[in-house]
Amino acid sequence: MPPDDGVVRVLRDDLTLDPENDPGLSDAEVLHLYRHMVMTRLLDERLVALQRQGRIGFHVGSLGEEAAILGAAFAMRKNDFIFPCYREFGAALMRGFELGVFIHNMFGTAKDTVRGRQMPDHYTCRRVGWGSISSPVGTQITQAVGFAWGAKIRKQDVATLVYFGDGATSSSDFHSGMNFAGVFRVPTIFFCRNNGWAISVPVTRQTASRTFAEKAAAYGILGVRVDGNDLFAVVSTVRKALERGIRGQGATLIEAITYRMGGHSTSDDPNRYRGSEVLEPWASRDPIGRVRAYLEKRELWDGAAEERLIAEIDKEFREAVAVAERTPLPPLESMFEDVYERPPWHLLEQRAQLLNGPRAPSPHS
Amino acid sequence: MPQMNMVQAINDALRIAMRADDRVVILGEDVGRVGGVFRVTAGLFDEFGDERVIDTPLSENGIVGTAVGMALYGLVPVVEIQFADFIWPAYDQIVNELAKYRYRSGGEYPAKVVIRAPVGGGIRGGHYHSQHPEAPFIHVAGLKVVCPSSAYDAKGLLLSAIADPDPVLFFEPKRVYRAAKGEVPAGAFTVPLESAAVVRPGRHVTVLAYGAMLYEALDAASKAVAHGVEAEVIDLRTLWPVDITTILDSVRRTGRLVVVHEAPRTCGFGAELVSLVVERAFYHLEAPPIRVTGFDTPFPYSLEMEYMPLSHRILPALLEAVRS
Numbered sequence: 001m002p003p004d005d006g007v008v009r010v011l012r013d014d015l016t017l018d019p020e021n022d023p024g025l026s027d028a029e030v031l032h033l034y035r036h037m038v039m040t041r042l043l044d045e046r047l048v049a050l051q052r053q054g055r056i057g058f059h060v061g062s063l064g065e066e067a068a069i070l071g072a073a074f075a076m077r078k079n080d081f082i083f084p085c086y087r088e089f090g091a092a093l094m095r096g097f098e099l100g101v102f103i104h105n106m107f108g109t110a111k112d113t114v115r116g117r118q119m120p121d122h123y124t125c126r127r128v129g130w131g132s133i134s135s136p137v138g139t140q141i142t143q144a145v146g147f148a149w150g151a152k153i154r155k156q157d158v159a160t161l162v163y164f165g166d167g168a169t170s171s172s173d174f175h176s177g178m179n180f181a182g183v184f185r186v187p188t189i190f191f192c193r194n195n196g197w198a199i200s201v202p203v204t205r206q207t208a209s210r211t212f213a214e215k216a217a218a219y220g221i222l223g224v225r226v227d228g229n230d231l232f233a234v235v236s237t238v239r240k241a242l243e244r245g246i247r248g249q250g251a252t253l254i255e256a257i258t259y260r261m262g263g264h265s266t267s268d269d270p271n272r273y274r275g276s277e278v279l280e281p282w283a284s285r286d287p288i289g290r291v292r293a294y295l296e297k298r299e300l301w302d303g304a305a306e307e308r309l310i311a312e313i314d315k316e317f318r319e320a321v322a323v324a325e326r327t328p329l330p331p332l333e334s335m336f337e338d339v340y341e342r343p344p345w346h347l348l349e350q351r352a353q354l355l356n357g358p359r360a361p362s363p364h365s
Numbered sequence: 366m367p368q369m370n371m372v373q374a375i376n377d378a379l380r381i382a383m384r385a386d387d388r389v390v391i392l393g394e395d396v397g398r399v400g401g402v403f404r405v406t407a408g409l410f411d412e413f414g415d416e417r418v419i420d421t422p423l424s425e426n427g428i429v430g431t432a433v434g435m436a437l438y439g440l441v442p443v444v445e446i447q448f449a450d451f452i453w454p455a456y457d458q459i460v461n462e463l464a465k466y467r468y469r470s471g472g473e474y475p476a477k478v479v480i481r482a483p484v485g486g487g488i489r490g491g492h493y494h495s496q497h498p499e500a501p502f503i504h505v506a507g508l509k510v511v512c513p514s515s516a517y518d519a520k521g522l523l524l525s526a527i528a529d530p531d532p533v534l535f536f537e538p539k540r541v542y543r544a545a546k547g548e549v550p551a552g553a554f555t556v557p558l559e560s561a562a563v564v565r566p567g568r569h570v571t572v573l574a575y576g577a578m579l580y581e582a583l584d585a586a587s588k589a590v591a592h593g594v595e596a597e598v599i600d601l602r603t604l605w606p607v608d609i610t611t612i613l614d615s616v617r618r619t620g621r622l623v624v625v626h627e628a629p630r631t632c633g634f635g636a637e638l639v640s641l642v643v644e645r646a647f648y649h650l651e652a653p654p655i656r657v658t659g660f661d662t663p664f665p666y667s668l669e670m671e672y673m674p675l676s677h678r679i680l681p682a683l684l685e686a687v688r689s
């Protein structure tokens with residue numbers, strides 16, 4: 001029997017689904033999600049390797065959090081908008097962001113949608129309802145509320161989902177966003193990936209609350225806890241939150257309980273602040289492994305399919321990397337574009353100084 | 366032509382913008398039913414309702430953060446920060462988010478918000494109701510900063526700011542909210558951003574001022590006549606991007622420069638204005654430029670008239686610039 005702790009769980013240890021919260025996914029949908037989870041993990045590995053080889057500057061991964069990240073995005077509709085943190089590239093790809101364009105961002109090339117102006121993993125893709133990524137923690141939360149609130153004012157059927165980690169619940173934007181969403185009954189889903197860590201700081205240093213979800217009560221909105229390593233439970237919980245929002249019942253705070261199995265980013269060494277033994281209980285509840293076991297039991301997946309999938313992804317990834325590595329950096333003058341819609345006199349003057357001045361000896365360091 | 370003070374002129378601009386474009390919404394503290402603590406939004410709640418004239422929770426960070434989200438959706442939020450002194454909780458949203466959105470998204474997400482805030486001292490407001498914080502915003506790539514001095518300009522510049530594609534900080538000199546009165550055309554008109562105005566021509570010294578201090582500069586300039594000094598007073602109107610052409614045209618004629626602002630001196634906007642002139646018109650200068658500003662102290666309550674760069678401090682600067 002699962003513990004009676006109010007945490008939504010669907011995928012049982014015997015690989016059946018609890019009918020109470022079963023989202024009713026078709027086999028094709030589960031396979032689609034599974035493929036993207038595998039792709040997310042594989043890309044994480046490959047991108048860390050590229051960083052270790054010095055070919056890209058940085059990567060912030062999602063190891064262990066794939067079900068929470070992909071399940072939440074899957075539950076949202078096409079016309080809804082997602083405000084990412086910076087750990088959710090897998091969900092962007094699932095919504096239609098092209099892998100090749102993502103890889104251009106990782107290399108900061110001229111074909112990067114953000115024109116090499118931000119670090120890797122700070123891409124954007126408005127076409128698929130995906131926001132622009134900021135490194136400061138929590139700032140996207142108030143913006144997600146404002147976006148859905150704006151749509152509500154215009155009587156448009158649009159909800160927003162905003163991703164953030166447990167650390168962001170300490171930010172003023174979390175408080176402001178939750179408060180505004182409560183007061184104005186805004187259809188925003190606050191999706192907190194409680195992954196245990198904010199770089200080296202454990203959740204006990206973020207809050208003295210028993211749970212993150214209970215913070216919702218203070219804002220007059222619904223708070224729900226879900227097993228973030230249970231794909232089915234995540235899809236079900238976000239769908240219910242979305243339905244509430246669409247019905248005019250306001251926002252929901254979802255605390256997805258998961259675990260950051262890797263470092264904060266490639267710049268972090270988690271061995272300095274936690275032992276590997278803490279990973280063991282979570283490894284046995286690996287979100288991808290659980291879905292694979294479910295699919296294999298239903299004879300929808302096997303080792304050969306897995307090998308084919310990995311080979312496909314690897315091929316696409318290698319091609320994308322090769323293209324990105326052949327693509328030049330953005331042109332010098334692009335530094336001065338998009339600061340304003342049109343560059344004012346002082347930027348034109350400085351642009352001329354850059355173009356006519358000496359070049360840096362190398363692009364980085 | 367109707368007579369309006371600056372409060373009425375701004376109110377008129379907001380009403381015109383909201384009638385013309387139903388994407389324009391107002392957010393702020395007390396902007397709704399009561400019409401703002403300075404009554405700048407009076408009557409708008411009744412005309413446009415509580416979904417377009419929104420009394421928000423008391424959170425500047427929340428107001429600007431949600432306004433950025435509304436702008437990303439496609440609305441045109443005009444935010445009121447009750448006093449510019451209260452803007453700092455929103456500084457991160459303004460600097461790192463609003464000002465950077467177009468750039469950091471490669472143009473996919475232009476975010477356009479106008480942030481109105483009363484600024485300046487001389488109203489017995491003490492440190493927390495008197496600051497004039499243009500410099501930290503001018504320093505931020507991606508923002509435009511406006512500070513009108515007259516009712517006419519306030520209306521025309523606010524309509525330009527709302528129509529402009531970029532985020533604008535619109536600082537309103539509250540000391541002259543009601544004193545700055547004049548003829549203001551009914552209906553829509555604009556005063557272009559990035560254009561200064563020569564409000565008093567003269568040939569001996571150029572004075573750059575804006576907001577409430579424009580009137581102090583004009584007073585000093587009229588008193589300087591008795592000393593044989595003809596000062597040319599320029600109202601900058603848009604602080605950034607500043608109208609460098611008008612400034613240089615004047616300084617090249619007068620050869621002398623005095624800059625006036627209420628904010629503290631060090632790293633204040635005057636430092637940038639002097640640098641711009643020195644870089645471009647050094648050989649036209651006949652005397653060292655002079656800054657007449659607030660002091661590098663917090664804004665004091667009891668001694669506010671000693672702190673502020675009023676006419677009695679500007680006049681000696683004009684005479685010194687011409688004498689040296």
